[in-house]
Structures are given as C-alpha cells and as structure tokens.
Amino acid sequence: MLRRLKDRIARLNVAVAEVAHHDLRQRAGLGVVTIGVDQEIADRTLGLVVSEIERIQPGVLVRSEVEWLL
Numbered sequence: 001m002l003r004r005l006k007d008r009i010a011r012l013n014v015a016v017a018e019v020a021h022h023d024l025r026q027r028a029g030l031g032v033v034t035i036g037v038d039q040e041i042a043d044r045t046l047g048l049v050v051s052e053i054e055r056i057q058p059g060v061l062v063r064s065e066v067e068w069l070l
Contacts, residue, residue, distance in 0.1 A: 001057070002028050008056055009049050039068065 006016045009032065020029025032049050036042040046066055053061050 005053065005056055006030070009052050012045060012048050012052065014045060014049060 002018075006018075010016050013034065015033045017031050018028055019031040021027040032046065034042050034045045036045075043066070050061065050064050
C-alpha cells in the first residue's frame with residue numbers, strides 16, 4: 001500500500017521519501033518536496049499531494065504541515 005501511494009504522488013512532480021516510523025509496520029512518515037520559483041504554484045502542488053493521498057487512501061492521513069525554505 002505504501003509503495004503504491006508513494007508512486008502515485010511522485011507523479012505530481014514531487015520527491016517523496018519515508019522519513020519516520022521505519023520500525024513500525026502500520027505507520028509511516030513521508031516527506032514530500034517540491035521546488036519552484038513561485039510559492040503559490042508550490043503550495044498548489046503540495047495541496048494536490050494531500051488531495052491525492054486522501055483520494056487513494058481515505059482517512060489514512062493523520063497530519064500534514066508545510067515548511068517553506070526561502
């Protein structure tokens with residue numbers, strides 16, 4: 001399930017990596033990164049990632065947060 005999810009969201013022109021909970025079977029922490037010159041477009045892209053996760057696996061997303069590096 002996790003592999004399928006990562007493959008699907010990677011199609012949105014973002015990088016995806018498991019960044020937490022490697023030792024837990026039923027839990028994963030994913031990091032998703034996008035780079036761009038326009039913060040609005042990057043924000044929209046990350047919003048699409050959240051929407052896609054909810055579409056593929058409803059209720060599985062517990063928390064999301066965005067951090068901007070300028």
